[in-house]
Amino acid sequence: MSGSGDPPEGAPEGTPGGGEDEYRSVVFDESFVKAARIQEFSARERLGAGTGAPRAVRIRHVLPGGLARQAAALVILIVLAFGFAIYMGVRHPYKADTPAAGEPLRANVIPLVPPGEVPAVPPSAPFRGSRAATYAVGARGIVDPPDVHREGGFAESEVVAALDIVRKYLTATSLNPRAVADGDVGAVRDLLDPGQVDQFDASLSKPAEDGEHEATGWLVRFDPAQQVSVVPGDIRVNGTMDPQETDDAQLEVTSDHTFVYALRGPGHSAVSLFTVRRKLRFRFDHQQIQQGHVQVVQADVSAGPLACESEAQSGFRPILAGGRAPGGVVGADPYDHRLPVGAVCGVLATAAPALTAG
Numbered sequence: 001m002s003g004s005g006d007p008p009e010g011a012p013e014g015t016p017g018g019g020e021d022e023y024r025s026v027v028f029d030e031s032f033v034k035a036a037r038i039q040e041f042s043a044r045e046r047l048g049a050g051t052g053a054p055r056a057v058r059i060r061h062v063l064p065g066g067l068a069r070q071a072a073a074l075v076i077l078i079v080l081a082f083g084f085a086i087y088m089g090v091r092h093p094y095k096a097d098t099p100a101a102g103e104p105l106r107a108n109v110i111p112l113v114p115p116g117e118v119p120a121v122p123p124s125a126p127f128r129g130s131r132a133a134t135y136a137v138g139a140r141g142i143v144d145p146p147d148v149h150r151e152g153g154f155a156e157s158e159v160v161a162a163l164d165i166v167r168k169y170l171t172a173t174s175l176n177p178r179a180v181a182d183g184d185v186g187a188v189r190d191l192l193d194p195g196q197v198d199q200f201d202a203s204l205s206k207p208a209e210d211g212e213h214e215a216t217g218w219l220v221r222f223d224p225a226q227q228v229s230v231v232p233g234d235i236r237v238n239g240t241m242d243p244q245e246t247d248d249a250q251l252e253v254t255s256d257h258t259f260v261y262a263l264r265g266p267g268h269s270a271v272s273l274f275t276v277r278r279k280l281r282f283r284f285d286h287q288q289i290q291q292g293h294v295q296v297v298q299a300d301v302s303a304g305p306l307a308c309e310s311e312a313q314s315g316f317r318p319i320l321a322g323g324r325a326p327g328g329v330v331g332a333d334p335y336d337h338r339l340p341v342g343a344v345c346g347v348l349a350t351a352a353p354a355l356t357a358g
Helices: 030-035 043-049 065-090 156-175 186-191 194-205 286-291
Strands: 038-040 057-059 106-113 236-245 251-264 271-284 295-304
Touching: 156 186, 156 236, 156 251, 156 271, 156 286, 186 194, 194 295, 271 286
Parallel strands: 106 295
Antiparallel strands: 038 057, 236 251, 251 271, 271 295
């Protein structure tokens, strides 16, 4: 039995309790020491600190000094870049293309009164012998001008796009039976600049002869109460479109088209023609062209055969085949301030000969 001061049996010499051999396989190289988070003060540092030093070790930064400085610099750059981006978003030197304020539509709708009895036309060839016989059918009559080119600050591609929007608008408001006869105006609203939608809706819900709320200034619209139907097959169209840049850097397109419809009343086999001339002015800025929206700023419309006293602002009430205008033609009365200045109705030129046998 060994004494108490002897090493345990089997323990190597010089290793009391065998403890030294426990860490012999661990290598504390230079990188490990430098990376240590807690570093003991040197003997000189401990002497300089005195006995009152709160601790004998220092806490080392996780990153070496060089990397810490780089990280701090990177954070500062990110903060500066973020602040600069906010500043440029609020005050940048490039002006955005600000859409023009919504300009209200000004409309003038004139009924055209037949000089006598409205003639019937052959249902199978309603335009034969009429002035519309040579007109194109439907949207084929809405054509671009022969020479489309750049207009001021508007590139040629933008002018082409604006003309296409006008063509869509004229098609939706003059040729689409759902809008013309059935009152479905969803496609028209989608094309209008949002600033004009309220005026458009008010013109349809509460039409008035005030120059701003004529429903028939926006579109060709037959009064649903009269229950007329457009003879299917074709609507004859002829006219022009003219784009020009305005003094206030807007693109203005003026369209001038005549639309001729073959109509049949409820329970009537006779067919007659109805003619609408629409001269419209449209305006665009760059953003509206990009978004496919348009402002309709002026509408001069004449349509017939209608009665002179017809309330044409809400919807057309055509005089059908065999009918006559009650009271004839009524001219402008300069003494009646209830009526707008100028003609309130005109005389419809003969659009077609009377129906003949064969």
